[in-house]
Amino acid sequence: MSDDLAQRTHTGQKRKEKTDLTFWGRLSNWGPYHLMMGAVTASPRRQFVVLAIFPLVWVLFQNLGPMLQMLRVSLTDAYPVAPGVEQHFTLENYTRFFGDQIFWQPFFRTLVFSAVFTFCTLIITYPVAYFLARHVSRRNQMLFLLLLLIPFWVGEIVRTYAIMILLGNTGAVNQLLKWLGFIDRPIPFMYTSFSMGVGIVYLTALYMLLPLYSALEKLPKSFNEAAADLGASAWTRFRRVTLPLTLEGISSGCTLVFLISTGFYATPVLLGGPSTTVFAETIAGFFHVAGDEWPTGAAFATIMFAAALILTGTFQKFMNALRKGDTK
Amino acid sequence: MNRGNRILLSCIYWAFVLYVFVPLMLMVVMGFKDSKFIGFPIRSWTLEWYTGVFADTEVLSAFGYSTSIAVLSTIISIVVGTWIAILLEGRKFVGRNTIYALTILPALIPGIISAIAFRIYARWLGIEPGMGAIVWSHAVHNVPFVVLVVMARLSTLPKTQLEAARDLGADPFITFLRITLPYLVPAILGASIFCLLLSFDDFVRSFFLGGYEPTLPVLIFAKLKSGMSPEINAIATVALLLTGAIGIWAERFTRRLNKD
Numbered sequence: 001m002s003d004d005l006a007q008r009t010h011t012g013q014k015r016k017e018k019t020d021l022t023f024w025g026r027l028s029n030w031g032p033y034h035l036m037m038g039a040v041t042a043s044p045r046r047q048f049v050v051l052a053i054f055p056l057v058w059v060l061f062q063n064l065g066p067m068l069q070m071l072r073v074s075l076t077d078a079y080p081v082a083p084g085v086e087q088h089f090t091l092e093n094y095t096r097f098f099g100d101q102i103f104w105q106p107f108f109r110t111l112v113f114s115a116v117f118t119f120c121t122l123i124i125t126y127p128v129a130y131f132l133a134r135h136v137s138r139r140n141q142m143l144f145l146l147l148l149l150i151p152f153w154v155g156e157i158v159r160t161y162a163i164m165i166l167l168g169n170t171g172a173v174n175q176l177l178k179w180l181g182f183i184d185r186p187i188p189f190m191y192t193s194f195s196m197g198v199g200i201v202y203l204t205a206l207y208m209l210l211p212l213y214s215a216l217e218k219l220p221k222s223f224n225e226a227a228a229d230l231g232a233s234a235w236t237r238f239r240r241v242t243l244p245l246t247l248e249g250i251s252s253g254c255t256l257v258f259l260i261s262t263g264f265y266a267t268p269v270l271l272g273g274p275s276t277t278v279f280a281e282t283i284a285g286f287f288h289v290a291g292d293e294w295p296t297g298a299a300f301a302t303i304m305f306a307a308a309l310i311l312t313g314t315f316q317k318f319m320n321a322l323r324k325g326d327t328k
Numbered sequence: 329m330n331r332g333n334r335i336l337l338s339c340i341y342w343a344f345v346l347y348v349f350v351p352l353m354l355m356v357v358m359g360f361k362d363s364k365f366i367g368f369p370i371r372s373w374t375l376e377w378y379t380g381v382f383a384d385t386e387v388l389s390a391f392g393y394s395t396s397i398a399v400l401s402t403i404i405s406i407v408v409g410t411w412i413a414i415l416l417e418g419r420k421f422v423g424r425n426t427i428y429a430l431t432i433l434p435a436l437i438p439g440i441i442s443a444i445a446f447r448i449y450a451r452w453l454g455i456e457p458g459m460g461a462i463v464w465s466h467a468v469h470n471v472p473f474v475v476l477v478v479m480a481r482l483s484t485l486p487k488t489q490l491e492a493a494r495d496l497g498a499d500p501f502i503t504f505l506r507i508t509l510p511y512l513v514p515a516i517l518g519a520s521i522f523c524l525l526l527s528f529d530d531f532v533r534s535f536f537l538g539g540y541e542p543t544l545p546v547l548i549f550a551k552l553k554s555g556m557s558p559e560i561n562a563i564a565t566v567a568l569l570l571t572g573a574i575g576i577w578a579e580r581f582t583r584r585l586n587k588d
Contacts, residue, residue, distance in 0.1 A: 024498070024502055024505075024506065027502070028497075028498075028499060028502060037499045037500075037501060040501075041499060041500055047500060048421070051411075051414070051415055052415055052421075054408075054411060055408075055411055055412040055415045055416075055427065055431075056427065058408055058412070058471075059412075059427055059430040059431055059433075060430070062468045062471075063430050063431065063433045063434055063468065064430055064433070065449060066442075066445035066446055066448070066449035066468075067433075067437075067445055069445070069448055069449045069452050070441075070444065070445040070448050070449070073448050079448075080451055124344065125344075127337055127340040127341075128340060128341050128344045130337060131337040131338060131340065131341040132341070134337075135334050135337055135338065142583075144341070146576075146579060147345060148344070148345065148348060149575070149579070150572055150575060150576060151348045151349060151352055151572075152348075153525055153529075153571045153572055153574070153575030153576075154352065154529070154567075154568045154571055154572060155528070155529030155530075155531065155545050155567065155571065156529060156530075156531050156532075156545070157529075157531050157545040157548050157549050157552070157564075158352075158355075158529075158545075158548065158564040158567055158568055159351070159352070161355060161548070161552060161556075161560065161561075161564055162351035162352050162354065162355040162564075163351055164552075164556065165351065165354050165355050165358055165556075165561075166350070166351045166354060168556075172350070172354050202347070202348075202351070205344075205348070234333060256436075259436055259437075259438050260438065260439070262438045263437070263438025263439035263440045263441060263442070263532070264439060264440070265439060265440045265443075265531075265532050265535075266531050266532065266535070266549055269553075270549075270552060270553075280438075280439075280440040283440055283441075283444060284440065284536075287444065287447065287536065294448065297444060298444065298448060301440070301441045301444045301445065304438070304440075304441055305437065305438070305441045308438060
């Protein structure tokens with residue numbers, strides 16, 4: 001520290017003949033910069049406008065823009081527009097959805113699967129989060145959590161492939177069961193809703209674990225001790241104290257996992273079969289073929305997004321009501 | 329807490345650790361199998377698949393392609409995300425909540441829908457499928473994560489430091505460069521690593537916005553669709569080790585910075 005200071009004063013002395021100013025001082029005295037900063041910071045209002053204009057343009061054009069454009073395309077009869085063809089407004093892309101079972105069946109399947117997988121993720125990760133927040137000393141908590149985070153740095157495709165190896169007919173699970181003598185012939189796990197579920201829970205567990213962990217970690221231990229002193233059993237303590245006070249974590253974890261689950265494309269393609277086609281595959285199909293199917297694809301994506309938003313919105317409302325009712 | 333509970337919970341935790349690690353370990357091990365056929369048991373072993381990865385120009389170029397996309401998109405995300413975070417943190421103005429909600433939006437849109445929307449928008453903007461389109465979509469998708477991380481750090485910046493800088497005659501820009509930015513370094517580094525990994529691992533956006541050149545996940549996906557082989561295990565393992573190592577290093581590095 002003092003060395004650093006000495007060095008600085010030394011170089012400062014050397015430079016003293018030329019100027020007393022540092023780089024920053026010279027910058028702010030430099031004509032063009034001075035003029036520009038003067039113009040920008042003339043009033044707090046103008047300063048704010050300069051700061052706000054770029055973020056505003058960004059969120060409108062990059063975040064909202066794609067969604068609005070998708071909505072617009074979903075209401076047209078041709079996109080991308082070929083030369084010489086006129087584009088018309090139509091609702092046909094939406095009516096097409098209800099007209100055919102091969103469209104709405106994957107849609108409802110996706111919603112049901114996502115809800116079930118979300119629930120499974122919750123059931124699996126809640127005890128893990130509880131253990132981390134309650135039974136591990138504070139010093140070790142980060143270490144134990146980090147251990148679980150490492151595999152989540154690995155990408156979607158690689159982890160999906162790992163599940164394929166685990167569950168295949170000659171996969172680890174089947175070989176283990178055979179070796180233990182439980183089965184003679186391998187169980188066909190792959191290309192079913194089971195293999196898809198294992199894969200999706202594997203991919204989304206972290207997004208459930210972290211909100212649950214932070215909710216449980218915030219909850220003071222004394223609440224449970226007080227309940228115990230009043231004679232509540234372990235189960236009652238969990239049901240009446242811990243669970244109601246972690247509803248917020250459950251609510252945000254479930255919302256996140258549900259939204260992510262509905263959006264998987266590669267995992268259902270690789271782990272699912274013909275009987276488990278999800279809506280993402282249906283939507284993607286419209287973009288592999290000639291361009292004139294794009295409006296239908298856009299309409300289906302819009303339906304999916306609207307449904308996901310309505311469902312998660314309703315769910316959060318319900319959870320909020322539950323929380324308010326419980327804390328009263 | 330009673331002891332039985334504790335033991336049960338710790339069993340669940342370690343079972344979960346196994347669930348999370350075992351599939352990846354099996355995948356690594358399978359890359360050493362001396363046979364084209366994926367499956368257990370493994371009778372003879374070889375290093376051929378792993379050495380093959382480093383000789384495969386297709387894999388190496390996909391790897392380079394993914395890396396450049398990750399670096400470029402991260403730079404954009406960091407600049408934009410930091411800017412938005414500075415606007416949103418600690419300021420009250422009309423429309424703030426709307427801007428905040430719109431900022432977070434890309435993180436909440438399910439993958440396939442976001443990919444489709446980007447594809448349509450890119451077409452409208454006249455961006456051809458390929459590297460530019462992928463970089464753009466990754467950058468837009470990753471901004472919310474940067475905003476959240478930087479805002480969290482920014483909220484702990486002592487206001488007195490900013491006031492002191494202003495009293496000493498620094499203009500807002502110099503105050504930002506000399507006070508705010510150095511304070512944000514740990515957050516920015518952490519967010520960069522997160523963005524790099526998100527972009528490197530992303531499949532769905534790269535798949536729908538890519539041209540003929542595949543990114544690494546797209547290449548692995550294409551190979552998987554034509555059949556499993558230990559070659560894919562070796563490629564996936566190299567990708568896994570790389571992302572895992574960066575993740576662990578970043579975690580430790582940002583922890584150390586945060587402590588200082």
